[in-house]
Amino acid sequence: MACNIDHTLEDVEKKLKSQSDYVPVELYRSSLNFLQGNPTQEELNEMFHLLKKYDLVSEDEKLERDKKISALTR
Template sequence: MGVCNIDHSQESVVKKLKSQEEFLPEDLTEKLYHFLDEDRSQETLNELLHLFKKYDLASKSEQEERDGQLTALIS
C-alpha cells in the first residue's frame, strides 16, 4: 500500500467504510465501526481509508491481506 498524502476526516473514513461494508467480513465491519466510535489519530484515519479504498475491486487474496492489516490496526 502506498502512503496517502491527504488527511481524511473521521467522517470521511466512516463514509468509506459504509460504502465498502457489504464486501468486508461482517465481524470485522462491526469491530471497525466500534473502533471508529472514538477519536483516532490522523495517521490511523489515513491508513484505514487507504485500506478501504477500492476494497471491492481487490482480488480475494488482496482482500484477505487487507483484512489482516485492518485487524492488526484496530487490535
C-alpha cells in the first residue's frame, strides 16, 4: 500500500507506542530496536502503515502484519 506521506521517526515511534498494548511483546521490542538503527524513509513509511489501526484489524490481518513487521525489523 503506497502512501504519499513521508512519516517521521517521531510519527512511527508514537504510532508504535499507541499500539503497544496490541503488538506482541517481542515484535514491540524488535520494532523499538529497529527504529534506533536509522531506518530509511521507505522503512519508516512501511512500519507506520503496518502499525496503523493495528488494534482494529482481524486476527488474520494481525498475523499477516506481524510477519511483515518481523521481516522488516530483522
